[in-house]
Amino acid sequence: MKRSAARAAALIAALVLAGCGSGSGSSAAELSVSSAYMPQPVSDSMAAGFLTITNKGGTEDELTSVTSDVAGSVTVHETVDGTMREVDSLEVPAGGRIRLASGGDHLMFEKLKRKPLQGEKVTVELHFAHSGTVEVEMPVESATYTPDNGN
Ligand code: CU
Numbered sequence: 001m002k003r004s005a006a007r008a009a010a011l012i013a014a015l016v017l018a019g020c021g022s023g024s025g026s027s028a029a030e031l032s033v034s035s036a037y038m039p040q041p042v043s044d045s046m047a048a049g050f051l052t053i054t055n056k057g058g059t060e061d062e063l064t065s066v067t068s069d070v071a072g073s074v075t076v077h078e079t080v081d082g083t084m085r086e087v088d089s090l091e092v093p094a095g096g097r098i099r100l101a102s103g104g105d106h107l108m109f110e111k112l113k114r115k116p117l118q119g120e121k122v123t124v125e126l127h128f129a130h131s132g133t134v135e136v137e138m139p140v141e142s143a144t145y146t147p148d149n150g151n
Contacts (some may be wrong), residue, residue, distance in 0.1 A: 003016035031131050040118045049102040049107035054097040062129040063090040069123045072111030114139045
């Protein structure tokens with residue numbers, strides 16, 4: 001009687017430990033970036049950038065900041081009723097994707113160190129809460145370029 005109680009207690013302890021170690025069972029965020037481009041800026045000081053971030057993992061992630069070699073400051077903007085405003089971060093849902101596109105969310109490059117020209121590539125580092133830094137080579141397209149992959 002006493003022995004089986006002790007064995008049951010040991011078994012429960014083992015189960016609790018296993019439960020602690022195995023986590024929730026969902027996979028980590030798995031990010032990829034596609035369709036990145038920057039329209040050649042009209043301004044000497046500001047440019048916009050667009051891209052799509054896909055998360056194939058089972059955990060959400062968050063774009064917390066952006067840096068680039070061509071700009072002193074890169075921020076994430078959303079467009080609400082035609083007015084741009086800065087957002088602190090952008091959530092990338094598990095198994096989902098976010099699309100930064102003309103007329104909507106976009107990257108805002110300010111304090112340009114040089115003016116990006118069509119045919120060049122701009123290096124952009126996307127910093128995520130869980131996945132660390134993802135580096136993107138963003139091609140500079142014509143000022144009027146629109147991607148033909150629709151919405
Ligand atoms: Cu903007």
